Amino acid sequence: MxxxxxxxxxxxxxxxxxxxxxxxxxxxxxxxRYNAAAEQQSPVAxxxxxxxxxxxxxxxxxxxxxxxxxxxxxxxxGVGAGDKVLTNAFTLAPVPGAxxxxxxxxxxxxxxxxxxxxLSDLDAKIGASGARTLLLSHMRGHLCDMEALCDLLTARGxxxxxxxxxxxxxxxxxxxxxxxxxxxxxxxxxxxxVNSGEGGLLTSDDPDxxxxxxxxxxxxxxxxxxxxxxGPEAFASLRFDMPNMSSRMDNLRAAILLPQISTLDxxxxxxxxxxxxxxxxLAECPLLRVPHRPxxxxxxxSSIQFRVPGASADMLEAYVTKAAALGVDLKWFGRAEPVxxxxxxxxxxxxxxxxxxxxxxxxxxxxxxxxxxxxxxxxCAHIADILVHCAxxxxxxxxx
Ligand SMILES: *Cc1c(COP(=O)(O)O)cnc(C)c1O
Numbered sequence: 066m067x068x069x070x071x072x073x074x075x076x077x078x079x080x081x082x083x084x085x086x087x088x089x090x091x092x093x094x095x096x097x098r099y100n101a102a103a104e105q106q107s108p109v110a111x112x113x114x115x116x117x118x119x120x121x122x123x124x125x126x127x128x129x130x131x132x133x134x135x136x137x138x139x140x141x142x143g144v145g146a147g148d149k150v151l152t153n154a155f156t157l158a159p160v161p162g163a164x165x166x167x168x169x170x171x172x173x174x175x176x177x178x179x180x181x182x183x184l185s186d187l188d189a190k191i192g193a194s195g196a197r198t199l200l201l202s203h204m205r206g207h208l209c210d211m212e213a214l215c216d217l218l219t220a221r222g223x224x225x226x227x228x229x230x231x232x233x234x235x236x237x238x239x240x241x242x243x244x245x246x247x248x249x250x251x252x253x254x255x256x257x258x259v260n261s262g263e264g265g266l267l268t269s270d271d272p273d274x275x276x277x278x279x280x281x282x283x284x285x286x287x288x289x290x291x292x293x294x295x296g297p298e299a300f301a302s303l304r305f306d307m308p309n310m311s312s313r314m315d316n317l318r319a320a321i322l323l324p325q326i327s328t329l330d331x332x333x334x335x336x337x338x339x340x341x342x343x344x345x346x347l348a349e350c351p352l353l354r355v356p357h358r359p360x361x362x363x364x365x366x367s368s369i370q371f372r373v374p375g376a377s378a379d380m381l382e383a384y385v386t387k388a389a390a391l392g393v394d395l396k397w398f399g400r401a402e403p404v405x406x407x408x409x410x411x412x413x414x415x416x417x418x419x420x421x422x423x424x425x426x427x428x429x430x431x432x433x434x435x436x437x438x439x440x441x442x443x444x445c446a447h448i449a450d451i452l453v454h455c456a457x458x459x460x461x462x463x464x465x
Contacts, residue, residue, distance in 0.1 A: 066454050069392035069447050075439045076260055079321055080328070086320035096316050098127075099287045106292065108319040113266075113292030115326050120241055120249065122268035124275040125293040127314035128282050131230045131252025134265035135163035135200060137312060138226050138248045141277035142198060144169050149196035151223070153182055154410050154424040155398075156202035160228055161413045164200060171416045172196050175423045179356040180370060180431075181209035183423065184217060191221045202228040203235070203242060205370055205433065208362045211237040211245050218246075226250065231367065233258040234333040238361040243268055248278075253318070256406075256435065258332065258365060259325040261318035272299045280307035332438060333365050339436045339445045340366020346449035347371050352456040366436060373430045373456065380459050381430060387455040393448055399429040407433070 079087075090108060095101060098109035106114075109127050117125035128134050144150060146168035152160055154173040164171045172194045175186040182201060190196070199218060201209075218225050225246025229235075232242035233251045243249020248271075251257075253264030269275045272295035279288050280303055288300050344366075347353045354372045358364055373381060378399065385395050396407045403412045409428055410421060436445070 066391055066451060067447070068390070069444065069451060071392070071440055071444050071448075073394040073435045073437065074256075075437055076255060077438050079260065080324050082324040083321045086323065087317055090316045090320045098313055098316055098319070099285070099290055100316075101290070107290065108316040108323065109314050110290060110292035112314075112319040112323050112326075113294075115292075115323055116251075116266050117268060117293035119326050119329065120243060120268050122244060122249070123270040123293070124268065124272065124295065126267045126275060126278050126282055126291070127319060128265045128267060129312045129314060130159075130263050131228070131250055131254060131257070131265040132159035132163050132166075133282075133310075133312035134250040134252075134267040135160065135226070135228060136166040137278045137281050137310065138250055138267055138269075139163060139167045139169065139198070139200065140281055140310070141274050142224060142226065142247060144198055148198070149194045151187065151190060151194070151196045151199040153202045153204055154419075154421045155180065155428060156204045156228070157230070157406065158408050158413065159230075160200060160202045161410075161416050165415050171413075173410055173416070173419045173421055173424075175421055176204075176427060177423075178354075178372075178427055180205060180207040180427070182214070184209065184213055186423075187214075188217060188221070191223055197222065198224050198226065199246075200226050200228060201246075202230075203232040205368055206231040206235060206364050206366070207356060207370075208232065208235065208237050208242060208359075208364070210359070211240070211361075215245055230254075230257055232365060234329050235365045236363045239363075247271060247274060253322055258329060258367060259322055261321045264314055264318045264322060265312075273303075276300050276303055277307055280304060281310045281312070283309045283311040283313050285309070333363075335438055336366045336436060337364070338442060339438075339440060340364075340369055342442055342445045343369055343436070343449045343452075346446070347452060350453045350456055352459070353452070368433060368435050370431060370433050371452075372427070373432065373459075376430055376459060378429070381432075384455055384459055385432075387458060388451060391451045391455070393451050393455075394434065396433040398431040398433060
């Protein structure tokens with residue numbers, strides 16, 4: 066088998082229009098979001114307006130990172146010290162990190178074999194913990210049954226905040242991910258769906274909530290200079306009470322992001338062409354299992370996950386090593402030690418230890434792979450061949 070030569074962490078270059086806009090910001094010297102010429106909309110305010118429009122949300126706040134968006138959202142919702150916040154047991158560290166940042170305690174909810182929140186475990190844990198907030202992480206872009214989730218949360222009086230780091234551009238039954246609860250939190254970090262290195266966006270339809278978030282983000286008394294914010298009346302009773310958490314976005318990053326919003330939907334199609342090609346090839350291999358994607362879900366295939374059921378830890382180690390030797394970078398969530406960006410709840414020691422046997426069983430043989438847009442469809446076919454070839458080399462139960 067010929068090794069694959071591509072680079073799994075290589076994103077596409079920043080579009081020329083974004084580079085030009087960034088250079089213009091640097092020439093102006095006006096990098097701080099509130100440093101705009103009189104009567105001019107700052108690039109951050111322009112980004113907020115454009116993203117609110119794209120998302121179909123009334124309000125948008127641009128901030129320093131996706132993690133900052135989540136911490137602002139929790140605090141603006143009134144979550145504080147000692148409160149319990151439900152979240153997925155399978156997610157990335159910024160999610161339990163944001164819960165810890167507001168002094169709250171994460172209550173971890175099991176995931177299913179299709180990598181989405183287990184709604185029956187959620188129901189049980191709402192009852193057991195008394196938590197009133199769910200920070201739902203659509204981890205690796207897998208959406209649970211959003212109508213069933215919302216019905217459950219409404220019945221139990223639990224508020225939903227969505228972590229859409231992997232679902233920017235995704236939807237469920239035509240409704241955009243991020244629009245199902247009080248707020249949506251998005252990331253503009255390099256490996257997500259728009260790229261300014263770091264950055265975050267927080268959306269909501271609730272004027273009181275977003276006014277709190279804007280003040281918390283560090284707006285000083287300049288909250289009237291936002292691109293998608295409520296009027297001054299929303300801030301009048303809050304402006305002396307919200308601490309400044311200094312989580313603003315700057316004009317340089319906003320200038321880089323603005324032209325990327327208009328190409329997002331086209332990029333979703335490009336990601337999905339790559340994802341669908343690999344998923345179809347892997348699905349033909351009886352040794353590998355690709356999560357089921359329900360019909361109401363419009364996903365963004367910026368990464369792909371699959372499981373190798375029945376393989377021991379030694380076999381999985383051998384599988385990852387073999388694939389790496391052929392140039393394919395896999396992340397294995399079942400590894401005992403966290404590597405690079407990949408960690409599990411066992412390594413979040415700031416969260417009270419919790420027993421999550423079902424999640425552990427799913428993660429034990431879960432593989433995860435990035436799909437940057439720098440890969441061609443031919444590259445993807447080559448990668449799929451390598452993944453199947455390496456699986457056939459393992460002496461797995463069921464191997465021909
Ligand atoms: C990347 C990521 C975030 C936010 O990350 P930032 O680096 O803070 O922008 C949140 N949730 C998940 C699941 C992520 O992968």
